[in-house]
Amino acid sequence: MIHFFNFLYRHRYDIFFSFLLFILVVFMVIIFPKEETKYIINFMENKTFDIRQNIISKDKKVNQDIVIVTVDDPSYEYLTQKYGDWPIPRNVYAEIIEYIQSQKPKYVALDLLFINSLNRIKGSDDKLIESFKNYANTYTAINFDDFPPEMRTPPLLDDKIKSNVIFESNNIYPLNFLNCRMILPEIIGATSNIGHINTPKSDDGFIRTIPLIVSYNNDYYLYMTLKLAVDYLNKYENQNISDIYVDSNNNLILGNRKIPLTSDAQVILNWYGNNDAENGATFKYISFWEVIKSIEAKQNGETPILKDNLFKDKIVYIGTSVFSLSDIKTVPTSKYMPGVEIHATLLNDIIDNNLILKASNFHNIIHIIILSFLASLIVFKIRSVAVSTITISGLCLLYLYYSVYIMAKYNIWIWVIIPIIVTVIVFICSFIIKYLIKSRDFEYTYKLATTDGLTELYNHRYFQEQLRFKIDRANKLKTSFSLILIDIDFFKKFNDTYGHQAGDAVLKQVAKTLKSNVRSEDFVCRYGGEEMTIILNNTNHDDAVNIAKKVCSAVASKKYQLTPELEVNVTISLGVATYPFNASNPTELIEYADKCLYKAKENGRNQVGFID
Secondary structure (H helix, E strand, O other), rough: HHOOOHHHOHHHHHHHHHHHHHHHHHHHHHOOOOHHHHHHHHHHHHHHHHHHHHHHHHOOOOOEEEEEEOOOOOHHHHHHHHHHHOOHHHHHHHHHHHHHHOOOEEEEEOOOOOEEEOOOOOOOOHHHHHHHHHOEEEEEEEEEEEEOOOOOOOOOOOOOHHHHHOOOOOOOOOEEEEEEEEEOOOHHHHHHOEOOOOOOOOOOOEEEEEOOEEEOOEEEEEHHHHHHHHHHHHHHHEEEOOOEEOOOOOOOOOOOEEEEEOOOOOOEEEOOOOOOHHOOOOOEEEEEHHHHHHHHHHHHHOOOOOOOOOOOOOEEEEOOHHHHHEEEEEEEEEEEEEEEEEEEEEEHHHHOOOOOOOOHHEEEEEEEEEEEEEHHHHHHHOOHHHHHHHHHHHHHHHHHHHHHHHHHHHEEEOOOOOHHHHHHHHHHHHHHHHHHHHHHHHHHHHHHHHHHHOOOEEHHHHHHHHHHHHHHHHHHHHOOOOEEEEEEOOOHHHHHOOOOHHHHHHHHHHHHHHHHHOOOEEEEEEEEEOOOEEEEEEOOHHHHHHHHHHHHHHOOOOOOEEEEEEEEHHHHHHEEEEEOOOOOOHHHHHHHHHHHHHHHHHHOOOOOEEOO
16 A cells, blocks of 8 residues: 555656546546537447347346237238228227226226227227226327427317426426327317327437426326326325426436436336247237137137136236337337337336436546546556556456446446546556656666766766767768867866865866767767766767867866856866777777877867877
8 A cells, every 4th residue: 555655656747647638538528529429429328228228138027917919910910801991990999998908907008099080980989988988097198299380280188188297306308399199089088097108219219218298388298108107006006196296306206216307307218128928029918819809709609819817907008019000119129119018118117116317427427537547557557568458458348347237236327438438548648648757767767877967978888888889880881980088187176176066066067068069969978087078970080179179169268167256267188089090999999089188288288189
């Protein structure tokens, strides 16, 4: 733990920079995304939801009390042959309702719109209307749309099918519709068990959510299944639900259940997988034609196809599953799901209190921060690029597993795409920062290893390395270079007279003068004590001598500050050697320059020396 905090302290500025970079990434990706970026991210996030649903749906079991009676393809063919063109006479639905109700089901819900009047068979509508009057546990549907009033006059709906909704939350804005497909007024007069069945699609054509509450003409209307669910909870769980109440946290309160709503009063469905039900469906499906055949068999005193009491204590949904009737939807767990099964799924979710809750932005950002911190830590703590990359990949896979677990265990939908994107970006940026740090540390270490701490000139070891390198290069390219050996005149006198600090000051200032009077590609080095050298790249002997004289004059012409109150003049003696004319190896080159330097001292110093 101590090493960890020491690590944080040593790299506090780099970690702070990483954090600022992370905030910038979040700001760019989340706060102000372009519409195209937002669409792509939402599209990808929805797909991860679908994948998670497909994974967890296989382990979920449907409520065995929910049964679907469907007009499937065989039923459609049978009905059109028997009754002619679609739609079939409504007395057929009345007979089916009577047949199912005779077995004492809990509820019957028709995912069908009985609009306009069918007069082909006299009294057909009347029989259906009578069924709704006779059975208080039977439900049917209306549908809202946005057809312009000029095309269809928006009808006024009876108060009995409106709902009193209390919103404590100010963040809920139910979908508002301009028009309504009106069903038979007599049905509305016969029952209040009427709810809408609007199922809006996402941008990608999938249905993931259901609007439990919608607005029309400034009134609120409930989804048909929600009305049924309220009655179910009141009767079978003694919940005593009267008004529909949405709390300040956007939860629809149904007795002891909190149903999480989106900002437009929709719920995110938790889908069910194939549980060995018939025809590859989730719930138990019964074909429409089998029910009609069973009705006819009972009327004729024959043995029916369906067993008696099949619908006893069941919740029965009646709808269509034929492509040609346009009620096939695409959902996360199926490309082809009948709309009636979506209603059954919603009811199952409400009964099981199993609807999906989207995690708040705050909690999602916490996940991003944790992942980003771990990504940076992995990069800075693990030396191997391969190992850190594998570790980050494992971290992302672990987060994906965590997102599936959270959805399966707690019905919570957390972000996946943005956290993974940000983690990868932080990972890459951390690598860049790490190698910038390494580069900076390397440069610093290299400088320590090659530079004299006092004069900031290259040190003796680096001088020897460069000298060998220059000789090898000159031999290969058939070029020459020169060496200037320099000694500060009477340097011991400065130390003895003014002290070693004054001597150090002279060394530093002379070194600075030397560097400022040579080219950038030349190397100025401290050879040892008061001796310094200059390696002159691609320089012949005559040019080297001229440079040496220039340096000598530059040093002599300056005043050097020994103390705040004391300035002195300093001179130097120099010797020049050129490779390969004066030597064949480094030792000979230094010896030749040293002899020239000695001649300069013999001849009075403050000059460039030459061998006669």
